[in-house]
Amino acid sequence: MPALRLALPEPERLVADHGGLVWALCRRLDPEPEDAWQEAWEKLLRALPRFDPGGTASVRTWLMTVVHRHLVDRHRRRTVRGDVLEADDVVDPGPGASARLGTAQDSAALERALALLPEPWRRVVVLHHLHEVPLERIAAEEGLPVGTVKSRLHRGRAALLEALT
Numbered sequence: 001m002p003a004l005r006l007a008l009p010e011p012e013r014l015v016a017d018h019g020g021l022v023w024a025l026c027r028r029l030d031p032e033p034e035d036a037w038q039e040a041w042e043k044l045l046r047a048l049p050r051f052d053p054g055g056t057a058s059v060r061t062w063l064m065t066v067v068h069r070h071l072v073d074r075h076r077r078r079t080v081r082g083d084v085l086e087a088d089d090v091v092d093p094g095p096g097a098s099a100r101l102g103t104a105q106d107s108a109a110l111e112r113a114l115a116l117l118p119e120p121w122r123r124v125v126v127l128h129h130l131h132e133v134p135l136e137r138i139a140a141e142e143g144l145p146v147g148t149v150k151s152r153l154h155r156g157r158a159a160l161l162e163a164l165t
Contacts, residue, residue, distance in 0.1 A: 009059055011045055018060065021131070022067050028114065028126045029071045036074055040067045064131060068141055075119070113163035121156035124149055 022044075023037055030036035044066050051062050114122055123142075127133040135153070139146040 008048060008051060008053055011048065014044070014048075014059070014063070015041065018063050021060070022063070025064070025067055025071065025126070025131060028130075029119075029123055030074060031078075036071060039074070040070050043067075043070050064133065065137075065141070068127065068133070072141060109164060110160075113160050116163055117156055117159055121152050121159065124152040125156040125160065128153055 022040055023033070026033040026036040026040060044063060047066055051057075051059070053059075057065070114126065117125065124135075124138060127138050128135060135146055135149050138144075139149045142149065
């Protein structure tokens with residue numbers, strides 16, 4: 001009996017299903033989210049043939065990994081060039097996040113508080129709490145020890161609590 005070969009997802013379906021998630025990550029972690037979003041989709045669509053639909057990673061997990069790595073690369077390029085990063089006042093929470101955050105007023109307050117965090121803390125808080133990326137994966141993709149990621153998460157939470165109270 002021949003093995004069942006699973007089909008790759010269609011690009012249009014990927015954008016329709018995960019575009020908001022990619023946008024939310026780009027919006028929170030990059031000072032130029034429009035450029036980051038377009039570049040991320042270019043990278044995703046070029047990498048799509050390498051995705052193994054029968055493998056252990058779900059499409060969402062694979063997609064978030066590719067996008068996160070792309071954003072890390074963009075951040076490193078900005079850091080090397082010495083570009084100044086400025087956070088926006090209000091950041092788009094993305095689809096589904098508002099249900100977890102509560103009312104629109106609570107969401108806006110959280111977004112303002114997130115924008116005040118130093119970028120390393122904000123990256124970990126956003127990835128772990130809003131995009132549910134495990135700390136071990138964040139550490140691996142950022143090239144950091146897990147302890148460093150945990151301390152950034154702790155400091156980020158403390159700063160958020162202070163900003164929100």
